[in-house]
Amino acid sequence: MEFSDADFQEFKQEAFDLLDDAEKSLLAMSKGESLKKHFDPIFRAFHSVKGAAGMMSLDVLQAHMHELESFFTTVKDENSLPADVIDRLLQGCDGARRILNGETIEKPAPKEAPVSQSALNEFFSEAKEILQRTESSLNSAEKDMAKGLDVDAFYRDIHTIKGSSALFGYRSLAELTHCLETRMEKLRAGEESLSQGLLDILFKCLVVMEELLKSPDASHIDLEYLKVVLNEQSFSRTEEIKIVPQEIPMSEPVQVAPEAIKESAQPVASAEAEANQTLRVSVGVLDRLMTLIGEMVLVRNQVIQYTNKHDDLEFINLSQRLDVVTSEVQGEVMKTRMQPIGTILNKFQRVVRDVSKDLGKKIDLAFEGTDTELDKALLEAVKDPLMHIVRNACDHGLETPADRLKAGKSETGNLLIRSYHEGGQVIIEIADDGKGLSREKLAQKAVEKGLVTAEKVANMSEKDIQGFIFAAGFSTAAAVTNLSGRGVGMDVVKKNIEKIGGMVELESTYGKGTKLRLKIPLTLAIVPAMVVRCGEGKFAIPQVKLVELVLLEKDKTGARLETLQGRPVFRLRGKLLPIIDLDEVLSGKPREKARNEDEMTNIVVVNGEGMTFGVIVDEVLDTADIVVKPLNKLLKSLSLYSGATVLGDGSISLILDIGGISQMQHLTADGINEEQTKKVKVATNSDMNEFLLVGACSEAKHAIPLAMVQRMEEFDANLVEVSGDVNVIRYRDSILPIVSISKALGYKEKSGVVKDKISVIVTRLGTRSVGVEVEEIFDVITTDATINDSVHDRPGIMGNIVHNDEVVVVVDTLRAMDAFPFLRANNEKRANSKKRSGAKILFAEDTDFFRRHVGQLLQKNGYDVLTAENGKQALSFLQASEGSGEFDLLLSDIEMPEMNGMQLAKAVRAESRFKELPMIALTTRFNDVSVKEGKEAGFNRYLEKLNPENLLEEISKILASEDKRRVA
């Protein structure tokens, strides 16, 4: 392998540049500038030239630079350099230049095959891959000794490294791999069998090999000892487990095949073979692609907005295609940056192994969801915090075998790292079944550290106290070990995770274990956010910071802003919420008109720097996935912005940094109740269920699906008036009937209790609103628990979920309202009315664009729309619907994945209760044949997409005739 002329010229150019730089600095110093400022650049320049010269086998130059470098190091601590020293250094530079020029005439004969940097890089990454692979195979062999090690594969991998390391001049590495190979040959021949002792040595070898890759001469490693150990025969004495060397597991034939080629061929050839499958692309190119895609998405959005104003069919078609293709391109480009989390997790096996050995503990580390993918940059960012957490768990969390036995647990501690997608985030859970966090110890420590007073701590909730482990300098470990316990851990973990827009949650039960949950955004570049208006400007608030939205209305008693020392506050469910006015923050001066005078006041409740506060904005506009662009350095000093983004209409929105704002406003976390900081997701596209926890006249807490809740209100009790037997409240120019949830569910109401305020949940029943009075509003919870419907003793109860080890009753508000005859009457009246503006329409459509487009159109016209992404989903929605949730009309696309419109229609008609359900097909495939087909499948109408007037007319027609039929 020879380096080309081009390589040499490139090197020479670079060396000249470096020498020029060094000289410039030297000259600056001769003019009196300090050495301190210039030492580093000069040293780097010398060192780089030396390194490069070594690589190119330019021995003379290398030696020269080495001398220069050493000389320069001796003057390191001087303040400034005397002229003669500078002269000498300058002469040294000249000398280097002469050597460089002198040698261009005849290219130096390579002493030992010199290598280009790119080939070397190739070697590095290949070797790293191999080491990773061998390590994981050793790990699995250790786990399951009986299955043994795939010796052949191991041997081949080692052989590959040996071959290439010799080629690239990594002598020690080559020698070590040679010894390893010899030893493996014995295994292969069946002369020796796999034992724990041997595995230990192999692990050790891997560590050393990695070390050697970093620094080939690695004199600090006792190679000789390892070699001796490797050559020793004696290990066959220890406990043995037979392995069958020739038997390669059938499940891995694919992996074996290319490896076989590798064994005989040169490493270079194998690299070529691999090149057909994969391609190494620089991250810079990918970043550039990402930016371009971001721009393309914006253009796409603008095209679609433009399309909406026009009805040129051809153009609409084209823009739809552009939409689809752009989304796909975006998806694919994002994928290029994604890596499975397993790539970093595999490292932990060894860490846990080593740590547990050191500590004399038995720890079993297991993974779930290692193929969960995450942006590479984020993956790098979570690596260290994760390592910290894992070490912490091993060190503090899990007990020694003796302690575990005493506590009635199995000897081996379990550590589980689980990762999965949830609601547009990646969740990484690290759970151990160790001793958990002790309230007493934490509280004691917190008081000792002066974080909190002893009186205060006694009243704090478990969760608040556990939160102390995230405080800086907090450590409960009795002794500082070399692993952890220095108290620099968890606060750094939390800070680092939050820096990338993630969150850390802690759950711990004393005696049972601890679970840490990291919530990581999928990518750094795109975040879901809420866009608000303040004055003329639009601002985006990242959704991770959002807690909830509160709307205050004038003329409504009970909820309004109050002032405390001139600063506004708001009572949110009985707790004081500090309020800042975004307008005042941005303008830097107080508002002229008090907010309480406004018709409506929007408060965005956010969570920044561990505290919750409300931000008053002029208007809440929309939620959107925004592409974060950093602000110009000139604006970096403005701590209230974390960046900017371009919205769909091409306008720019600044992204608010909630943490920065709270610091600006000097809001601190002192004394703020953490319970309320639980996040409420505004996005609807998640598989999680959200419930409002309320109290009724019953022991259990009750949960109302958040989707059913229009708003939460608190009324003065004396505002309640009576109409007939029904309680009502005048509310927003209409009369709101108030019914009690306890009554609805048939609980016995507490008598004799007179309340000043009543908590009311406004829910929608058909076209009208109903106020449901509850005893207390607790919280909004997000849970993935499924509703268990095995126990529901009365109508109006859907079933139960378990939340925080507590059974919560899930209320079906719609059914529960059936307990009140007057509401039922209203429902029926609605069903019979001619004007069917509140009719429920199920809309199946696979294209996002049309789903949104048509859905919004129908909603604008007063229909209640539920959308499904394909026929299958639509059918399941239909089947699940019952009672007042039944649909009045099915609107469906024809071309859909999973189940197309025709199949859907047939399936619907096959069920007896849907025999008469009006169905409309909405399609671009519009010809006589397909219309006939559609009619046969069961559609009542067959309409063309993109003709909104026609669609609306047909819907109202078909609903009207359906009403007539029902009445008849």
Added chain:
Amino acid sequence: MSSEAMTLVDSSNSGQTQYSTFLVAGRLYGIDVMSVQEVTMPMPLTNVPLSPPFVKGLINLRGQISTALDLRELLILPKDSPDGKMAVVCKHEDCLVSLLIDQICDVVGVSNESFERTPDTIDPDARRFFKGVHKLPENILTVIDVKSIFHSLNDKKGN
């Protein structure tokens, strides 16, 4: 802009530097063409509340966000005439800035011999953004140093 000291774009003799020239408050300024990415027509500005006075806002430049800087403010020029809206876009270390100008003029090649450093009598707050001046027969061309705008404004932040 025609004169003997200037020649039009193509001439790239080594003794010459090409400047993109423009007018702000009636004065002639120039930036080395190599530092200019493009010149844009007036574009909508998004105000950045609480930003320093020289930041006029943000501009959506085909999906990239560029920061608009007010040259009147930076160069301490009278603000009697209406604000400039056209912009000279420059890039520095991945940061885009749009310098707001009143009117764009030609790209001219100027002989390096006519170069002179900025006279000391100029207000140092403005002078720090100048590389120097070119004496043209009919006019004086002040050369703006884009790098120094980035650097000195950043340094100011640090204090």
